[in-house]
Amino acid sequence: MSTPAHETSTHKTVVRLRGIGKRFPGVVANDDVNIDVAGGTVHAIVGENGAGKSTLMKILYGVQKPDSGTIEVNGAQVDLASPADAIRAGVGMVFQHFMLADNLTVLENVTLGAEKLHGIGSGARARILEISDAYGLDIRPDVLVEKLGVGARQRVEILKVLYRGAKILILDEPTAVLVPREVDELFANLRELKAEGLAVIFISHKLDEVLSVADQVTVIRRGTTVDTVTPASVTARQLAELMVGSELPSPSTETSTVTDEVLLAVERLSLPTDEGRALLDDVSFEIHRGEVLGIAGVEGNGQAELVEAIMGMRPGVTGVIRLADRDISGLTTRDRRDAGVGYIPEDRHRHGLLLDAPLWENRVLGHQTRPPSVKGVFIDKRSSRADTERIIEQYDVRTPGPDTLARALSGGNQQKLIVGREMSGEPILLIAAHPTRGVDVGAQGAIWQHIKDARRNGLAVLLISADLDELIGLSDRIEVILRGQLVGEFDPGEVTPEQLGSAMTGAREKA
């Protein structure tokens, strides 16, 4: 108000957090968190996973109550006991994992639970179109959600929150699931939102994005606010160092370890669907010993299907998959794993872990057929626990011990456990699908190092990632996948993220 800077001159503080503290739950509690968010701005909150961002946002969204401190919204102190209270106060949240019913239309999804506002018919439809137009969301109310892409689903989530009257939007890692073009579109939407005077609280790991879209950036470390800066005054690297408080790793690979020996050969892999459009269309490639092959592509262009086809989790796949000259196309998932395939799945909660089982049982998962997990038909608890201790030690999994439930760990530590587990069966092929998605900077560096180690130890690595810097930094070769086809090969030493981005969307002319 008093500052003459044009960005904030007319914006008054709409959210004021003072001395927020939370002893538990959560792996790291909040302690003396102070944040001011101004209306008409995008306010980024950055910090490592487990730094306390999620707890803080849950407090602001009424999911959890703080032990100490005050929350003011629009100048009035509020007591948020539930999300309903938060919505009434004008605070809305878009979660990282979308909460949409696929088999309902956009209109039905938006009105679900908010039927009282504008009904479920033409009134609601008109309101949705009105909001969509006002903020350039480009949403059609009568489309089935299952027909929408990731970016459009996210816009539906944003619209859902706006529909309920939110003036303060919390977006939890909104770009984690988006490709560069969609990120740009999202940012354009966010600029529209703030131009209309709304406040956007933006949580992210991707510091470049934060710097490009935010007006203010608050850094949280170990549960407390470290600093609030303007993007103009810091670089991404400085910001990252504020977050971790130490020197940063980088993904770049060392000298090539690629050999002539083909470990994985995929020949003419196809996955037709009943509707005719193939999810995978005649995909062929080879990965050599000591080579990392990166797959770049817009989400939903066949990456997940490719991984699942190689893992044997998809029925109806045609083509041949050879692992070290052995045809594994006809084998079950278990036999493929036993043949030497390690698999870091894209969604660790769905595919990687038994959340309510102790860590040592999670160590056994996927390795039920071989020592140290089993002795004959029996599970070998003692050896499994011992080996879990080894993984905890070697892979720096921060946990009290192997009997802790997987659910109690932070995302980064869960992922490190998975990496450690998948590397423990002496695999010759490692499939890593989005290995650092949703993990903190510290764990990210560690996981990158493990992938580099795997490569140096002579594994073939198939790396799928939406993080182009990660792909370029780790891969020896990058293939671009578009509508189930491999459409171009790039040398990561020469390609830029922009070139990859245009190849991924099909804009690049055929080379």
Added chain:
Amino acid sequence: MTPRMTKLSLGIGAPVLALVSAFVITSLVLLVAGDPVGEVWSTILSVPETRNVANIINSATVLYLSGLAVAVGFKMNLFNIGVDGQYRIAAFAAAAVAGEAWLPGYLNTLLALLAAILVGAAWAGIAGLLRATRGVSEVISTIMLNFISTSLVAYMLRRVAVREEGSNIIATKQVPERSRIPGLSLSGEAGTEIYGFVFIAILCGVGYWLVLNRTRFGFDLRATGQSETAAVASGINVKRMVLASMLVSGGLAGLVGMPILFGGAYSYGSTFQSGLGFAGIAIALLGRNHPIGIALGALLFAFLDEQSNPLQILVDVSPDIVKITQGIIVLTVVISYEVVRRYGLRLEQRHVAQALERPESKSPEVPA
């Protein structure tokens, strides 16, 4: 408290919480109905006589097997409502086989038990097969199979049964005396005998625990129950596990009627006890699918059933009041387990946070 102690006390806390609230709610029902609350409870909670203890153990044996059968399904996230139909058709088959006495003595018993297990497994296997191949919900198919089994047994009974003299009751041929499983008298007096089958039931419980917690098959089964997607990614053939667990569940269900057949009824007739499969669902829930928990649950239900018998005579209250109690127990159990589960998870997260707060260094803490 050590984490192990915490886990144990939470494990005991949940059912205690459930039981206390069930008793309170039942008391309220009694109050509203104007029945004598104090007298009802003093009758039910009185010390049972030896004869009653025998009855309690006997019905608990049967309920225990039923609870185990349901629990196998629960561990896989399969809701086998069909235990009821499975045990009745299996008991009929076993009775028919035993009645024919193709083999002498206990060989005949063994053959009949085998028949019971196979028939129970096959009947549940239909639902398993439908689920694995066609995605038919086992809830629906097992309910339907219950009806079919009722009719099928009635139909078959007409064909193989003999009419008891001077009665309208029809039943299969009597199990020959040398094939019966002798009871064990608690006090030496008549009427205080418990089924010899109780030991077989205990063995089943031990086997259940061993297979589920210590074997690869059990691990695969539990993993599939916890997360089907993670199971698939880990290489478990989920369809095969669905079929296998339904077969095991049905096989155990096949044993449910056996204590009665070989320990008391000696034939399968139109009066053979029914409804045991549904009680098993409640007991598996109450016992948290744990073999000892299920045993305690079975004993509790058997206790309530037995102790409520004299209510009508002594205090003029219908014994059906314990059915209300049992029903409420199931509801409160589900709620209190969820409450305690969430509380336990919070404790665990706090424990992790505390353990991680201490070291500033990067090295993980390994408990000594």
